[in-house]
Amino acid sequence: MRVTWEHIRGNLWLLASLLPLAVMIFGFELLPIMGMLIDSFRTDDGAAWTLGQYITALKNPYYLVAIKNSLLISLLSSFIAIVAAAFVAYFITRLKPKYQEAVLTYVNLTANFAGIPLAFAYIIMLGNSGLFTILFQRWGLDIFSEFNLYSWSGLVLVYVYFQLPLAILLLYPIYFEIKEQWREAAHLLGASDMQFWLQVGLPVIMPGLIGTFSILFANAMGAYATAYALVGSNYNLLSVRIGALISGDVYARPHLASALAILLALSLIAAMLTNEYMMRRIRRDLK
Amino acid sequence: MKEKKALHRIAIALMFLYLFMPLIATFLYSIATDWYDTVLPKGLTLSWYVKLFKDVRFVAALGRTLFACSVAVGLNIAVMVVSIFIVSLYFPKLERYLQAFAMLPYAIPGVIGAVGLIKVYSSGPFAISGTVWLLIGAYFVVILPYTYQGTKNSMRTVDLPQLVSAAELLGASKPKAFFKVVLPNILPGVMVSALLSFSVLFGEFVLTNLLVGGYYETVQIYLMRRMRESGHLSSTVVISYYLFVFCLSWIALKLGQNFKNGNLDSLRGKKYELPHYR
Amino acid sequence: MSYLIIDKVTKKFDGTVVLNEISLAIEKGELVTLLGPSGCGKSTLLRCIAGLNEVDGGRILLNDRDITYLAPRKRGVGMVFQSYALFPNMTVYENIAFGLKMQGLKGDRIAARVREMIDLVGLAGKEESYPRELSGGQQQRVALARSMIVEPDVLLLDEPFNALDAKIRKTLQMELKNIQKKSGMTMIFVTHDQEEALTISDRIFVINEGRVAQSGKPLEIYSQPASEFVARFIGNFNVLKGEEFEQLVGESIFSGKSLAIRPEIIKLSLNGDNGKGHNGSWRIKGEVVGVFLKGNILRYRVRSKDCILDVDVLNNSLDCNLNYDTSVELVIPKDEVKVLNL
Numbered sequence: 001m002r003v004t005w006e007h008i009r010g011n012l013w014l015l016a017s018l019l020p021l022a023v024m025i026f027g028f029e030l031l032p033i034m035g036m037l038i039d040s041f042r043t044d045d046g047a048a049w050t051l052g053q054y055i056t057a058l059k060n061p062y063y064l065v066a067i068k069n070s071l072l073i074s075l076l077s078s079f080i081a082i083v084a085a086a087f088v089a090y091f092i093t094r095l096k097p098k099y100q101e102a103v104l105t106y107v108n109l110t111a112n113f114a115g116i117p118l119a120f121a122y123i124i125m126l127g128n129s130g131l132f133t134i135l136f137q138r139w140g141l142d143i144f145s146e147f148n149l150y151s152w153s154g155l156v157l158v159y160v161y162f163q164l165p166l167a168i169l170l171l172y173p174i175y176f177e178i179k180e181q182w183r184e185a186a187h188l189l190g191a192s193d194m195q196f197w198l199q200v201g202l203p204v205i206m207p208g209l210i211g212t213f214s215i216l217f218a219n220a221m222g223a224y225a226t227a228y229a230l231v232g233s234n235y236n237l238l239s240v241r242i243g244a245l246i247s248g249d250v251y252a253r254p255h256l257a258s259a260l261a262i263l264l265a266l267s268l269i270a271a272m273l274t275n276e277y278m279m280r281r282i283r284r285d286l287k
Numbered sequence: 288m289k290e291k292k293a294l295h296r297i298a299i300a301l302m303f304l305y306l307f308m309p310l311i312a313t314f315l316y317s318i319a320t321d322w323y324d325t326v327l328p329k330g331l332t333l334s335w336y337v338k339l340f341k342d343v344r345f346v347a348a349l350g351r352t353l354f355a356c357s358v359a360v361g362l363n364i365a366v367m368v369v370s371i372f373i374v375s376l377y378f379p380k381l382e383r384y385l386q387a388f389a390m391l392p393y394a395i396p397g398v399i400g401a402v403g404l405i406k407v408y409s410s411g412p413f414a415i416s417g418t419v420w421l422l423i424g425a426y427f428v429v430i431l432p433y434t435y436q437g438t439k440n441s442m443r444t445v446d447l448p449q450l451v452s453a454a455e456l457l458g459a460s461k462p463k464a465f466f467k468v469v470l471p472n473i474l475p476g477v478m479v480s481a482l483l484s485f486s487v488l489f490g491e492f493v494l495t496n497l498l499v500g501g502y503y504e505t506v507q508i509y510l511m512r513r514m515r516e517s518g519h520l521s522s523t524v525v526i527s528y529y530l531f532v533f534c535l536s537w538i539a540l541k542l543g544q545n546f547k548n549g550n551l552d553s554l555r556g557k558k559y560e561l562p563h564y565r
Numbered sequence: 566m567s568y569l570i571i572d573k574v575t576k577k578f579d580g581t582v583v584l585n586e587i588s589l590a591i592e593k594g595e596l597v598t599l600l601g602p603s604g605c606g607k608s609t610l611l612r613c614i615a616g617l618n619e620v621d622g623g624r625i626l627l628n629d630r631d632i633t634y635l636a637p638r639k640r641g642v643g644m645v646f647q648s649y650a651l652f653p654n655m656t657v658y659e660n661i662a663f664g665l666k667m668q669g670l671k672g673d674r675i676a677a678r679v680r681e682m683i684d685l686v687g688l689a690g691k692e693e694s695y696p697r698e699l700s701g702g703q704q705q706r707v708a709l710a711r712s713m714i715v716e717p718d719v720l721l722l723d724e725p726f727n728a729l730d731a732k733i734r735k736t737l738q739m740e741l742k743n744i745q746k747k748s749g750m751t752m753i754f755v756t757h758d759q760e761e762a763l764t765i766s767d768r769i770f771v772i773n774e775g776r777v778a779q780s781g782k783p784l785e786i787y788s789q790p791a792s793e794f795v796a797r798f799i800g801n802f803n804v805l806k807g808e809e810f811e812q813l814v815g816e817s818i819f820s821g822k823s824l825a826i827r828p829e830i831i832k833l834s835l836n837g838d839n840g841k842g843h844n845g846s847w848r849i850k851g852e853v854v855g856v857f858l859k860g861n862i863l864r865y866r867v868r869s870k871d872c873i874l875d876v877d878v879l880n881n882s883l884d885c886n887l888n889y890d891t892s893v894e895l896v897i898p899k900d901e902v903k904v905l906n907l
Contacts, residue, residue: 011377014377017369017370017373018373018374020366021366021367021370024366024427025388025428025431027424028425028427029388029391029392031407032400032404032406035406035407036399036406039406084302087298088298088302091294091295091298091299092299094292094295095299103299105540106303106306107306109536110306110307110310112486112490112532113306113310113529115492116492116511116514117313117510117525117528117529118309120510120514120518120521120525121313122309123514123518124312124313124316124518124522125308125312129323131312131322161305161309164302164306179648179650181650182650182652184644184646184650185644185646185650185652185708186652186663187637187638188637188642188643188644188717189638189663189712190664190668191663195667199652199663199666200652200655203654204653204654222396222397222398224396224397224398224492225492228492229514239396239398242398242399243398243493246405247496254405254406257402258402258403261398261399261402261403264396264398265399268395272394285653285654285697
């Protein structure tokens with residue numbers, strides 16, 4: 001848009017009224033991001049440019065483990081959630097329409113149960129004196145009663161809980177891409193239900209599945225509250241590690257934190273782009 | 288065919304059991320007298336709730352939370368509605384940038400935002416780190432995606448350009464059209480996104496903890512602290528918090544239905560509000 | 566016994582009766598059409614034969630087997646859908662080969678038969694294309710090939726050419742007829758387009774409100790409609806009440822009946838000069854009130870007293886200069902006036 005002096009003067013009042021938003025966006029969105037980017041390339045005392053922070057992030061075993069743990073838990077919880085959700089979302093599509101809406105509303109409600117309340121609830125259920133822990137002890141199911149909530153498996157379990165509703169809500173619309181007539185045609189040609197899904201159904205929704213998976217992955221990677229409440233600093237996770245680096249009075253290393261944060265952001269961007277690409281594939285293939 | 292239906296229903300029932308179990312367990316804990324090493328609570332009582340609302344610290348936390356959330360939401364709505372209106376009508380070329388900035392926070396988890404915000408505001412001319420103002424600023428950005436979407440959708444539902452054109456043809460100036468015609472019509476839809484934003488902020492922990500931590504104890508921070516001390520009290524906080532959020536959602540749902548005149552979006556097109564719980 | 570027998574089949578949807586104890590019999594190797602207006606139940610009947618809908622009563626027998634309650638894949642029935650229903654993630658080759666794959670056949674055995682089918686439907690060179698890269702007509706050919714290759718006992722086609730434009734439709738109609746003759750496959754075709762039905766069928770079943778209104782060869786149905794419904798639906802008959810016609814010809818032999826007269830057997834003459842004998846035909850005077858060009862047919866709408874009669878003549882410039890309000894005489898052969906059962 002060609003901005004001439006007349007143009008600006010004529011619209012001065014209008015532009016002025018956009019100022020508050022611009023200020024907020026600049027101050028609390030752009031500036032922090034830029035500051036973070038710059039900081040990630042500076043030494044700890046802020047004096048010089050360096051790639052040192054990134055090197056530390058990727059070489060120092062302490063942080064490497066954090067990255068690995070986060071990746072592992074995110075991938076695993078996303079995978080479990082998406083498999084379970086694939087079935088559940090499909091079953092929901094087979095209900096009568098009015099029930100579908102009700103079910104989805106309730107799923108949406110539980111989707112908000114995350115963070116500290118969630119961690120807390122799981123401590124009540126599966127902590128050392130959790131109600132299920134005691135129940136399993138009573139029933140002699142030692143494998144379950146010896147389950148350690150405060151380990152990586154506990155984290156995965158809790159992460160799956162908040163991933164599941166999101167996965168269901170995201171996968172549900174994708175099933176509408178499958179036309180009933182494909183199934184009928186397949187049946188008439190001799191295919192069983194299983195064969196239909198393997199040969200036609202799954203391949204068709206696969207891009208959607210992958211897209212949803214990447215969103216789940218991003219969701220888990222960025223999660224902080226749940227892990228913090230559950231294991232605090234006792235388990236090495238990337239998001240919690242970053243938080244510790246900027247809030248610890250003694251060990252505060254904001255520049256390293258910036259580098260780690262950028263790395264985290266990159267993984268999220270990769271996931272988002274994957275999703276975008278997959279959704280475009282779906283739209284193209286099924287026009 | 289019939290057996291399959293049964294299988295479907297069982298699976299969905301199991302899912303609901305799984306999803307509601309934590310809530311139920313927490314609720315039981317909040318009304319239990321004593322529940323240390325037994326499967327079920329020893330007795331039931333409402334005394335924990337009474338204790339909670341008599342707790343000065345909790346009430347203070349509640350007040351702080353309400354303050355920060357209300358200011359952030361109010362400011363955001365006021366700014367966004369005006370800005371989106373102006374951009375849609377006068378600077379359509381800026382629309383794309385507005386959308387990009389508005390949706391960006393959705394992709395950035397709280398941790399990352401906190402790093403940047405602390406860096407910028409812990410020193411220098413705007414050293415507001417540790418104060419509620421930094422928090423409000425951060426909250427403002429957090430809910431941008433929701434208020435943006437909500438306002439945009441409301442404006443689309445009422446077909447904003449046509450509405451304004453009609454008003455202008457009848458003699459109104461654009462600002463007049465905004466206040467007298469547009470605002471009243473999009474208000475319900477905007478209120479829905481305001482309520483949604485409020486719920487989101489109420490449950491926000493990451494930014495709150497990292498930006499202000501103990502300096503400005505909100506309900507979530509309070510919960511975090513109490514969690515180590517008293518399970519019963521903590522569970523009452525959780526349940527109260529959820530009741531509050533359910534109420535907000537229910538009001539928003541009813542408002543949303545009225546707004547669209549009982550014509551809810553088709554299930555396929557409807558964007559269920561995706562939760563923000565980093 | 567006939568090859569495919571539908572015996573008093575009933576089907577209800579939410580209390581509304583869609584198929585009303587309908588019965589028909591089809592012989593092996595026939596191309597039969599179920600013809601009727603929207604909602605008459607013809608597609609429902611097709612889906613019942615395929616097993617995609619359950620019947621509420623009656624039986625379906627195919628090749629001496631009672632298939633009424635069998636699962637679709639066990640019936641030996643194939644179906645071509647109006648929307649093609651091609652699998653979007655598979656190429657033309659894979660789509661066609663699908664049924665054979667489900668039967669457990671392996672690569673080379675499949676390849677020869679697929680090749681044969683592709684040639685039969687005229688799609689050589691398109692084996693590696695995906696459905697989204699093909700035109701509507703091409704997609705329908707793939708759908709046809711896919712269903713035929715598994716050699717079903719009967720092939721059902723549910724308004725398969727509905728979504729295609731007129732030219733392609735006509736081409737595919739002819740090709741389908743040829744393919745059917747070549748392969749000898751028994752086919753049931755559903756359509757609401759009577760011209761289509763007349764073009765391709767060996768026999769037609771006219772369906773109305775869940776029952777068979779008339780069945781027979783195309784020519785029979787066309788020239789001897791059994792009821793007013795059939796007469797109105799097929800062709801462009803003039804349908805009149807007996808009393809109206811009696812007014813025009815001055816004889817009272819048609820009271821209380823309905824009559825159908827084909828527009829193409831009415832001859833036009835400009836007053837009086839046709840010299841043919843009077844005994845075999847009635848002569849009626851009237852005026853031209855409408856002229857419609859239908860391509861190779863010219864349709865004149867003639868009013869005589871209070872009756873409107875359509876008269877079709879070939880567009881060959883011999884009878885083509887009649888204008889509005891021209892007085893004409895209609896010559897109607899007596900044995901072409903069909904009395905209808907209601």
